[in-house]
Amino acid sequence: MENVQYSTWADLFKITAHSHKVLHHIIPPPVSKAFTTATTAKEKELWSTLDTIILSWIYATISSDLLHTIIEPDATTMEAWNRLQDILRDNKNSRVVTLEAELSSAKMENFPNVSAYCQRLKSLIGQLKNVGAPVSKIRLVIQLVLGSMLTLEEAGLAEEAATVTDFAIHNSS
Template sequence: MSSNASTYSNPFAVDPAEIRDINVHARVPVILDASNSTYFAWKTYFTLLFRENNLVDHVDGTVDSRSMVDAAEWTVIDVTIIWWFFTTISKDLFHTVVSAGDDARAMWVKLNGLFTDNKLQRRVFLQQEFFDCRRLKTLADELRDIGAKVDDDLLLSTLTTGLNEDLATPPLTSP
């Protein structure tokens, strides 16, 4: 082994100090909350953060964290990811998902499950919000996440429903 080689027991050679120093709020600039439509953005930011820092294995289930109990670096990174989750979710969600002994994978599964497991209830909530506000793109993405189809015609008709009368097509007049 060369003197420059990593000495971490983590088989993926990620330096826990570098991971702990990441400003998660700069990388995930949204707070996940069940009462609004932040899930798609929150999940997307975290997915990119995991990919960028070679941390996907902590949340995707490819590595059994129980087999990593003796790998101190793995544990430090896993705990850091859990802290990230806790500081980027609402207090209500925190109280819903917090549980002693959970690893980052368990937390990731719980948080995602809250927004995708009860698809019918979530679909009704999202569709109601979809038709009641102007954040159509975000809501359409979240509806697609749970398997609901939102085509361009629906997006366009929903968007144009609330247009000012001055922008509407003028009526045809007879000569």
Template sequence: MMFGDVEWTQIDQCIVSWLYTTVSNDILHIIIKPSDTAANAWTVIAELFLDNRLQRAIFAKREFHNIVQGDLSVTAFCSRLKCLSDTLRDVGSPVSDQDMLLALINGLNDDFGHCIAALTINPAGLTFARARGALLQEERRLSRGGHRAQLTALMAGHSRPPATAPSLRPVAPVAPSSGGGRTRDKKKK
């Protein structure tokens, strides 16, 4: 340690400050110590994140294998799978691309049920990224179809009969009525 070196102490304190400002407040309250060094702060943070690896792996694996899309978009669903995969990698249980692909297909909602057969009919060369891309295209197609149906319904609700040219037929003369109009009786005197 170089506690006597002013330049080294300044750099070390900058790193400690950076570490403290980049972690969440919950973690900060656990790790903060007066006169801490960068090496000590980093060691505490690393131990905190690596603590209970087995238990974290169990929970993450359970969630990974049981995840369902529900109302999530394809992008949000794939991002959640990737996040769980990263967590599993961080705790020493990496997930293969094949496992990612299986979890993706297994968790799709009913809107994409018809895609499962298309994705699994010829799985050679199919990767998580390719399946994600195909599902994103299908999601766009489905949203356009829904948008078209809404526009069609909107147009049907507001449609007017087609404009026609005014009739040019001659109008038949109307016969005067016998008692309905005003008449003046002239009385002879």
């Protein structure tokens, strides 16, 4: 559940539903364009079939944890969609706190190279944007500079300690 990028998933899912002309199964249309309720047995059967297909799409594209949390017997697609939305929106604030902490504590020294460090920052920034907490460009620059400075400072301290140790060993000989 923690690594779900709900906004991206939801946007892609809505695009798919719209392209198959079944978006109204997850998002009710505006009152002015309301879908008329199925009245005949054949219309009700078609509605039910389509709803089950879309529900299976949702279940097939979410994590196992989320699936076990939202699945209910005889649920409609809209009910499952709304439960999923409620869970992930409730989780939004804790996700922001977790992601902010990860971003603030990211140090270049914990990555094999600069590219990996930058990729992690990009991922965290994307996730923060998805939960409604975008990172400013200034903050990103500061994070990159701080990550670099900390690594350089630690390397300098390690080099200084090695020099002092070498000097002490050389003088004691």
